[in-house]
Amino acid sequence: xxxxxxxxxxxxxxxxxxWEADDxxxxxxxPSGAGKSLTLGCLAGxxxxxxxxxxxxGRTFDDVAGGVHLPPQARRLGxxxxxxxxxxxxxxxxxxxxxxxxxxxxxxxxxxxxxxxxLGLGEVAGRRPRELSxxxxxxxxxxxxxxxxxxxxxxxxxxxALDAPLRRQLRDELGRLIREWGRTVVLVTHDLAEAYQLGExxxxxxxxxxxxxxxxxxxxxxxxxxxxxxxxxxxxxxRGTVVKASPDRIEMVWRGRTVEAVNSPGHPYxxxxxxxxxxxxxxxxxxLLRKDRAAPDPAHRMNFLTGSIVGEIxxxxxxxxxxxxxxxxxxxxxxxxxxxxxxxxVYEILDVGRDRQWSVTMHRGALQVLPSG
Amino acid sequence: MRAAxxxxxxxxxxxxxSSPAAAQPALTVFAAADLAVAFREIVPRFEAAQxxxxxxxxxxxxxxxxxxxxxxxxxxxxAADAAFVDRLVGGGALIPETRALYxxxxxxxxxxxxxxxxLTDLRDLLDPRVRHVAIANPLHAPYGRAAEQALRRxxxxxxxxxxxxxGENVQQALQFVRGGGAAAGIIALSIxxxxxxxxxxxxxxxxxxxxxxxxxxxxxxxxxxGAALIRFVGGPEGRAIMKRHGFVLPGEF
Amino acid sequence: MDLFPLRLSLxxxxxxxxxxxxxxxxxxxxxxxxxxxxxxxxxxxxxxPLVLPPTVLGYYLLVVIGSRGLGALGLELAxxxxxxxxxxxxxxxxxxxxxxxxxxxxxxxxxxxxARTLGRSEWSIFWVVTLPLAWRSVLAGTVLAFxxxxxxxxxxxxxxxxxxxxxxTLPLAIYDHVQxxxxxxxxxxxxxxxxxxxxxxxxxxxxxxxxx
Numbered sequence: 001x002x003x004x005x006x007x008x009x010x011x012x013x014x015x016x017x018x019w020e021a022d023d024x025x026x027x028x029x030x031p032s033g034a035g036k037s038l039t040l041g042c043l044a045g046x047x048x049x050x051x052x053x054x055x056x057x058g059r060t061f062d063d064v065a066g067g068v069h070l071p072p073q074a075r076r077l078g079x080x081x082x083x084x085x086x087x088x089x090x091x092x093x094x095x096x097x098x099x100x101x102x103x104x105x106x107x108x109x110x111x112x113x114x115x116x117x118x119l120g121l122g123e124v125a126g127r128r129p130r131e132l133s134x135x136x137x138x139x140x141x142x143x144x145x146x147x148x149x150x151x152x153x154x155x156x157x158x159x160x161a162l163d164a165p166l167r168r169q170l171r172d173e174l175g176r177l178i179r180e181w182g183r184t185v186v187l188v189t190h191d192l193a194e195a196y197q198l199g200e201x202x203x204x205x206x207x208x209x210x211x212x213x214x215x216x217x218x219x220x221x222x223x224x225x226x227x228x229x230x231x232x233x234x235x236x237x238x239r240g241t242v243v244k245a246s247p248d249r250i251e252m253v254w255r256g257r258t259v260e261a262v263n264s265p266g267h268p269y270x271x272x273x274x275x276x277x278x279x280x281x282x283x284x285x286x287x288l289l290r291k292d293r294a295a296p297d298p299a300h301r302m303n304f305l306t307g308s309i310v311g312e313i314x315x316x317x318x319x320x321x322x323x324x325x326x327x328x329x330x331x332x333x334x335x336x337x338x339x340x341x342x343x344x345x346v347y348e349i350l351d352v353g354r355d356r357q358w359s360v361t362m363h364r365g366a367l368q369v370l371p372s373g
Numbered sequence: 374m375r376a377a378x379x380x381x382x383x384x385x386x387x388x389x390x391s392s393p394a395a396a397q398p399a400l401t402v403f404a405a406a407d408l409a410v411a412f413r414e415i416v417p418r419f420e421a422a423q424x425x426x427x428x429x430x431x432x433x434x435x436x437x438x439x440x441x442x443x444x445x446x447x448x449x450x451x452a453a454d455a456a457f458v459d460r461l462v463g464g465g466a467l468i469p470e471t472r473a474l475y476x477x478x479x480x481x482x483x484x485x486x487x488x489x490x491x492l493t494d495l496r497d498l499l500d501p502r503v504r505h506v507a508i509a510n511p512l513h514a515p516y517g518r519a520a521e522q523a524l525r526r527x528x529x530x531x532x533x534x535x536x537x538x539x540g541e542n543v544q545q546a547l548q549f550v551r552g553g554g555a556a557a558g559i560i561a562l563s564i565x566x567x568x569x570x571x572x573x574x575x576x577x578x579x580x581x582x583x584x585x586x587x588x589x590x591x592x593x594x595x596x597x598x599g600a601a602l603i604r605f606v607g608g609p610e611g612r613a614i615m616k617r618h619g620f621v622l623p624g625e626f
Numbered sequence: 627m628d629l630f631p632l633r634l635s636l637x638x639x640x641x642x643x644x645x646x647x648x649x650x651x652x653x654x655x656x657x658x659x660x661x662x663x664x665x666x667x668x669x670x671x672x673x674x675p676l677v678l679p680p681t682v683l684g685y686y687l688l689v690v691i692g693s694r695g696l697g698a699l700g701l702e703l704a705x706x707x708x709x710x711x712x713x714x715x716x717x718x719x720x721x722x723x724x725x726x727x728x729x730x731x732x733x734x735x736x737x738x739x740x741a742r743t744l745g746r747s748e749w750s751i752f753w754v755v756t757l758p759l760a761w762r763s764v765l766a767g768t769v770l771a772f773x774x775x776x777x778x779x780x781x782x783x784x785x786x787x788x789x790x791x792x793x794x795t796l797p798l799a800i801y802d803h804v805q806x807x808x809x810x811x812x813x814x815x816x817x818x819x820x821x822x823x824x825x826x827x828x829x830x831x832x833x834x835x836x837x838x
Contacts, residue, residue: 089758
């Protein structure tokens, strides 16, 4: 159980955040410089906030108003730094045993050995950090943080120092490890895939503030605002005008056409007609209609659009098609209105390379309205 | 472990309170630098006569006086200027009853033999071939002050001043001339008789008399010994030695 | 040939260097790692002994420890070998502080932060993380300070005097021999000084190469 309220002022930047989490693994996600690592520093007690309160698992770490600041030494947490911060003058074994000073020598050795074995570092125990690979260094950093059996584990960009292929593999291992470990984890990352795979609750940071804190599914399904949607890399964020809003759907006018989007039953967006609204379209849910199939029954809940492909991007295993709607007017995203994603197989079967005029259908669930803000 | 090292260091410092083994001096004499040569003869004779060991510390009168003022462990002070002694007597550092004039010093113009020609008059210092002139520092050395007085008296001070190099005491001034740093110098007669230089007497009326006084230091644990040395210097044996080294004796001035 | 000045100088230099380390390392650490009111003033004060003329320093030190200062309280410091230690330490401490401070500043502060999260006290962190990682700079500073202490002259002359057999250190003895035109003795002592320093530097560089 984490409760974090922090204010910290620097010249040119202010951190002002407040969030809570009951989940076990919390990911602080956002662009660089948004204040995520700073938050982690405050959680660890390495940075003193100007105002606020930090309570972790019932223990008050910081309470500025009440004059409480628990030093890092007393917080019983493990911290894995970005770049690992391994002690270069100590061996792997000494690094891992560093936090075990207050235990009798025999137990120190036993515990360190146990951690080294579990992380597969037994063979390199006598080496110095600079002799290790990136992946090994990361494991030493983890081992060092976990050896003293902390209550909370803090990870600052645990994978960003690694090359892409290695990162994928270690992401899986890390995920397994923190789930096995079973205690509270707070990790910081600017990689959405990493946050999504490792975290249970995502706290989205932007310029020193929290723009949304939610379980990961909810975040992806219902970003709280256009800003959040952009932060999590949503594509096809476009603008229209409300025609009619009801609890389960919203009818909008977009580029001269009427489209329908879902509304969330839990928190429906009910705005009067004429309200400008932003919404996004999931590129992988837009479907090119086969030329030999008839147009769908308008009575069905499908949006139907016609237009042409004005550009395409090879993504390796899929194509991103840049789709421009027929008719006059400026496209919503520069030269095109919509990004549509189709697997390479579909691209070849439909001969999209040659045939550029298409009709597109989208279930109303492919459109998600974004409340302003 | 590291706390142990720190404690060791600290303990070492405290324990190091013991001074390194050294023979305990029986009499510490602070003497003006111009007495260097004369006292080299006087001290052994006094040691033999009294059966004591003398530690001789030479320096500029002003400096020595200042150190005595701040507790220097001198037993007796032989200054090159009575004014310094009288000031210390007034301040209570020296015993007034022991104050005695023991000699009057003489100033000479010294030329390094390596220079080539012997300078005979202070005005010769204007010679452009004379690039550096050494004197003791006028601020705290009586012979330096006398040198300045003489130069001013002859209106030579402004012209010669750029060439002056100051020795910390009159012995160092001599060293400059002897070592080649200065072609000439104005120093004490009593130390000028060295093979590397030639000298000419400076007219004593050009400067205030260098009345040299001595006194016993009040703090001394053996004031009787200090007084004995003053008596020795003023006695027949001492006076003969002093006269031989160019000093003018009490009774003659 | 009286070797008392050599023995005295060695003792003075070793003691002065120990004192310098005891006082200088904490100051260097504070300057490197802590912000506090008056920090700039302290940093400037540290440089003071390097820029003031030795005789000025010596005079003011004498006023403090002489018979009109601490001496009046019964502390026998001036004109003893202890004054020579103080003079040597005063003249050399800035060298140690500057070198050690620079060394501490190059230690990645995140390493110290990591040590904090792992439960180590500030005292422990200094000895186990900061100092070992800065040891080369600290060693260089210590050697510099020792050599400076060995050669200390102006301040020593003022506060300890050049009393043969008592406070006449090696540099003072050389000076006295030169003044008395005893060049043979002066040269011998000077050669001993140089030899000592060369041995020290060789030994230290050998030690520096042994470690990683």
